[in-house]
Amino acid sequence: MPTMQAATYRRVGGPEVVQIERLPIPTPGAHEVLVRVHASTVSVADHRARSRDIPKGLRLLSSFALGVFRPRTPVLGMDAAGVVSAVGEKVTRFQPGDEIIAMLGGKFGGHAEYALIPEDGAITAKPASMTFDEAVTLVFGGITARGFLNQVTIKPGDTVLVNGASGAVGTAMVQLAKQLGADVTGVCSAANAELVTSLGADRVIDYTTVDFLAEGTTYDVVVDCVGNAGFDRAAASVKPGGALLLVICDLTGLLLASTRSRRSGKLVTANVGPYKAEDLGFLVELAESGQYRAVIDGTYELGDIVSAHRYVDTGRKRGNVVLRLPA
Ligand SMILES: NC(=O)c1ccc[n+]([C@@H]2O[C@H](COP(=O)([O-])OP(=O)(O)OC[C@H]3O[C@@H](n4cnc5c(N)ncnc54)[C@H](OP(=O)(O)O)[C@@H]3O)[C@@H](O)[C@H]2O)c1
Structure with missing residues (x-):
């Protein structure tokens, strides 16, 4: 054999x-x-x-x-x-x-x-x-970021914050949100600020010195790729009608996502959805055209x-x- x-x-x-x-x-x-x-x-x-x-x-x-x-x-x-x-x-x-x-x-x-x-x-x-x-x-990272972004509508100029912008999912999320025309804020350490900026982020926040949730800024979409910005902490940083995408969360966050969506009027999701060939095809097109x-x-x-x-x-x-x- x-x-x-x-x-x-x-x-x-x-x-x-x-x-x-x-x-x-x-x-x-x-x-x-x-x-x-x-x-x-x-x-x-x-x-x-x-x-x-x-x-x-x-x-x-x-x-x-x-x-x-x-x-x-x-x-x-x-x-x-x-x-x-x-x-x-x-x-x-x-x-x-x-x-x-x-x-x-x-x-x-x-x-x-x-x-x-x-x-x-x-x-x-x-x-x-x-x-x-x-x-x-x-x-x-690409299919995960795309799976979450498929669940929201991002218009040019909408504000997107990516917590954990320098990881596999975060680097994909920054690039895909930018490609949709969003104004992107990446949360990463100072050592990764240059990388995240080079991927298209308009602003970076160094999580070692600033707590983005305490700044009082609100965003159309907040994406948590770290696991420290769940609903309890981050919902106030999401604009009315906006979305909180929990790429990583615990069991409670997972179970309460749809209830919290209904009650808050903000989309809260912890589900990437099915992995689809067409999403990979989309990423390939972006890469071929130099946008990823x-x-x-x-x-x-x-x-x-x-x-x-x-x-x-x-x-x-x-x-x-x-x-x-x-x-
Ligand atoms: N739901 C799903 O389907 C799905 C799919 C894929 C991944 N995930 C989950 O999503 C999470 C992210 O995955 P990943 O592949 O992107 O991870 P990863 O590549 O291992 O992420 C590493 C990056 O996270 C940064 N980081 C660590 N602590 C941070 C903090 N407190 N604030 C901001 N950035 C921080 C690190 O930067 P520094 O060195 O500067 O700290 C590093 O660049 C994981 O927990 C993973 O399990 C979920």
Whole structure:
């Protein structure tokens, strides 16, 4: 049986639980595409799954998805950029040789030389103008930011505040909000101010010296990518009829989102919505036309996967950490 290299975790723990193993190369089902992965990212989702660093109240719920006693899916990696190597007999949209990017989401699997992706999943053609390393950075943060922004209407001149503007989701959110014509404020540390400004932010607030919630400024849309600007603290900073997008929140925030929406007259959502190929296609178009750029903090080879996890665990990464699979 042909095998592939994969980074796996067989138990929950620190970066050192991740190891390189040989696993059988999967065979595509009738509606599946087998992709030879060239690049993935090590994201905060990998960190959360591996370490079970899960927001308050969501641990039990997430353990059903991630595995109660041991990891359900040993290969992490929510995204992939690569080349289709085989397709199932019913697949019509892709053929061997196609260069693609894909969001694997909660099924993970990107940290291996091959990954299976359903043909009707979030998979689209890779931008020709980008390398695999660059193209994969469109996926995790980009599809998340787009999923949340799909739920609001942003008109030119509307004000958007992005809390956590220098992470994978934040750097995507700043670029997408700017592309919609918004006036964007990014909340980040002074060290990341230049990066966030270069992505289009009109103003940056250094969270180490200023609490943006205490400033008294209100915004049409507030996006929390950090987890410290939930409804109780941030609703007053959202204009009447505006929106609070909770990219990360605890169980209470999740359960109360729709009630709080109804009562406040402000959209409060903690739901990214379904991952869609058309959203990836939109990001590809933006990248092709020079309106969206890859933000890569560092690139690691598969053999250095433990170091990549160790770095992501710091919570300090800027944009994306790329994992390169062997050529
Ligand atoms: N709902 C969903 O579907 C979904 C999808 C993806 C991610 N998420 C969640 O969204 C969150 C963000 O994800 P991500 O991938 O963007 O994370 P990330 O890339 O790991 O974010 C790291 C960045 O956060 C910044 N940061 C840390 N503390 C901060 C603070 N107090 N204020 C402002 N910035 C701060 C860091 O900058 P400094 O070094 O300057 O502090 C760093 O640049 C995570 O909690 C993740 O679990 C949710």
